[in-house]
Amino acid sequence: MFLLPEVTRKTSRGWRATAFAATAILAIAAQGGNSEVYAQMPGGAASKPQVGVIELQPQSVAITAKLSGRTVASIDAEVRPQVGGIIEERMFKEGSEVKAGDVLYRIDDDAYQASYDAAVATLRKAEAALPSAETKLQRYEELIGQNAVAKQDLDDARAALAQAKAEVASAKAAVETARINLDRTQIRAPISGRVEVSSLSVGALVTASQSDALTTIRQLDPINVDVTQSSTNLLNLRKAVREGRVKLSGDNVQVRLFLETGEEYPETGKLEFSEAYVDPTTGTYTLRAEFPNPDRLLLPGMYVQAVVEEGVAQNSFLLPQRAVSRNARGEPTGFFLGADGKVEQRVLKVEGNVGNNWLVTEGVSAGERLIVEGMLFVKAGGEAIGTLVTINATTGEVESHGDAVSNQGGKSN
Missing domain, CATH: 2.40.30.170 (Efflux pump adaptor protein, beta barrel domain)
Structure with missing residues (x-):
């Protein structure tokens, strides 16, 4: 009954090693990385961590x-x-x-139909009186030259014709009003x-x-x-x-x-x-x-x-969201792999998101290599070995792995 503590003491170092390995595996899974490519577990042969990188190029981005x-x-x-x-x-x-x-x-249109018919009858009556007034005026104009009628009679004939024409015009307007009201019953x-x-x-x-x-x-x-x-x-x-x-x-x-x-x-x-x-x-x-x-x-x-x-942001860079984190001051940062194989952490200026990417306007330049996989295994000032990867534009995840890059920024042979 007193052997259990001793066994625990003897095996505590093994428990710690197991716990460390499990934590590393979980960290790799959280990064979406390939454990065979990017994880160098304790006891491995390589001393430099391998990371996935993409080469950045400026482009015109729709805002x-x-x-x-x-x-x-x-x-x-x-x-x-x-x-x-x-x-x-x-x-x-x-x-x-x-x-x-x-x-x-x-709408029931009986009353409106009657009003329209009455207006039409009034118009016909006014039109019937018009020829008589016109004939009378014409006759008086012929007789005035012979002094057969008084000038006052001629003036009265002209006024009667003008009144007849006005009555015709008024009757036509009344017909149009009645027609409109009748039509509005529909x-x-x-x-x-x-x-x-x-x-x-x-x-x-x-x-x-x-x-x-x-x-x-x-x-x-x-x-x-x-x-x-x-x-x-x-x-x-x-x-x-x-x-x-x-x-x-x-x-x-x-x-x-x-x-x-x-x-x-x-x-x-x-x-x-x-x-x-x-x-x-x-x-x-x-x-x-x-x-x-x-x-x-x-x-x-x-x-x-x-x-x-x-609008369109010209000469801008799209960085995968998975590759951008924040420092202690809350500033967006990213890890870059230099031509000498050293890792640099840099503050970025992010304008907004475009799909699964951040639109970055400051802090990057053409041809630089951004670390998008294996960030947990690097630190600023350290060294790493980069492998070119392809990012799926729809999911934002690593889609495929390419060739390793040399310290001069190109692919290795």
């Missing part, structure tokens, strides 16, 4: 902003009656597509789009220009997307443009859309406008993009995320 917002119908039209009466018939199916000019409702769709539920049924009494709409028509193709952008990001973008680091995309700015489910919308939109006003409570302003919606997949009010191409 995008992922903004949240909601879909909005491109046109909303509330349908209201322009004349009063009883609804006799509803001519549409709720939720269907209608075209501009389609009849939606019919309530038509002002725009093409999807018609919503009807607020009134057949037999309901409506009045001209009432406050309650009969129904609403929404145009869904194309459809708008309203998103918000912070004024801080706008100022940063304009500063980058002034400094020449970013070139704006121009007037035809492309926009991609992601739905609530995370899937990308198949159609590409374009930026229509941005508000010239910043909300003082939120510090944001609104941008509107327009998207084709032929299948009516997008409905007003949906939550979406829009990716807006703001």
Whole structure:
């Protein structure tokens, strides 16, 4: 019963060795590394750790902003009656597509038809009196030269003709007014789009220009997307443009859309406008993009995320996120393998993320070798052996391993 402590003392060194090996294996797994290539365990033959590197080259990178917002119908039209009466018939199916000019409702038109007929009769009466007035004036003009009629009679004949013409014009206007009111008993769709539920049924009494709409028509193709952008990001973008680091995309700015489910919308939109006003409570302003919606997949009010191409950052570097960490001061840093085989840790200036990469504008230069695998086994000022690797652009993981690099920065033979 007293042998157990002694056995524990004799084997404590073995437990420590086992624990150290397990910790190293877990560290390799956390880095996504290949234990056979990058891990040199205690007792191994090599003294320099092997690391995976990529050679950095400048490129033009599209600057995008992922903004949240909601879909909005491109046109909303509330349908209201322009004349009063009883609804006799509803001519549409709720939720269907209608075209501009389609009849939606019919109002009882008996009174309006009677008014139109009366106006037409008045016009005919006025037109019938016009030839007589014209003939009388013509006769008096012939007789005035013979002094057969008084000049006052001639003036009265001219006034009678002018009054007859005015009565004809007034009657024509009354006919047109009656025709318009009669036509308005057929309530038509002002725009093409999807018609919503009807607020009134057949037999309901409506009045001209009432406050309650009969129904609403929404145009869904194309459809708008309203998103918000912070004024801080706008100022940063304009500063980058002034400094020449970013070139704006121009007037035809492309926009991609992601739905609530995370899937990308198949159609590409374009930026229509941005508000010239910043909300003082939120510090944001609104941008509107327009998207084709032929299948009516997008409905007003949906939550979406829009990716807006703001510009192009020229001569920039994309560094895999897996290769960038932060120092004790919170600054982004990366390990670089120099031409002499020594490791250097450097502070980077990160502008934002592009997929699985960081957009870095300062701290790197063309042709340098960035360590992307095996960072746990190196330290600043130490030495390492680099092997070129390929990074999967979609997953951000190491995809394949290539040749080892020499101390002069090229591949070894």
